[in-house]
Amino acid sequence: MESLTVNTFVKDINKSIEFYKQIGFETIMTVPEEGDFVWVMLSNGGVTIMLQTMDSLGEELPDIDRNRLGGSLLFYIKLKQIRDFFESIKDKVEVVKGLEKTFYGATEFTIKDIDGYYLTFAEDEA
DSSP, rough: OOOOEEEEEEEEEHHHHHHHHHHHHHHEEEESSSOOOEEEEEETTEEEEEEEEEEHHSSTTTTSSOOOSSSSOEEEESSSOOOHHHHHHHTTTTEEEEEOOOOOOOEEEEEOTTTSOOOEEEOOOO
C-alpha cells in the first residue's frame, strides 16, 4: 500500500469546497474542470480529501447510504502548530471538542464539517 485518500459524499459540493478552503485546503482537481462540479480533490500539506456528489455515483455502488452522511466517520489529521491553527479557524467552523491534552500525550481538537463528518486535528507537542 502507498497511500489513503478519503472520498466523502456531500450534499452541496460548492458549500463543502468553501468549508474546506476556509480551513486551509486548496482545490487540486475538479470534474468537470469548469461548471457544475460532481467531484473535487482538495489538499493541505500531506492531507488530501476528495468530495463527490451522490448524483455522480449513479447506481454503481448501491449499498452506499444516500440518505445519511457523516456521523460514522472521523478523520484524524496530524499537523504542526496546532494552537495557531485552532485560533485561525475556531470562529469559522463548528468546534465539537476544544483543545485538550489527551492521556496519550497528543494535543487535539475536533470540528464537524457541513456534511456531518468529524475532523480531529492532533499534534504531539513536546
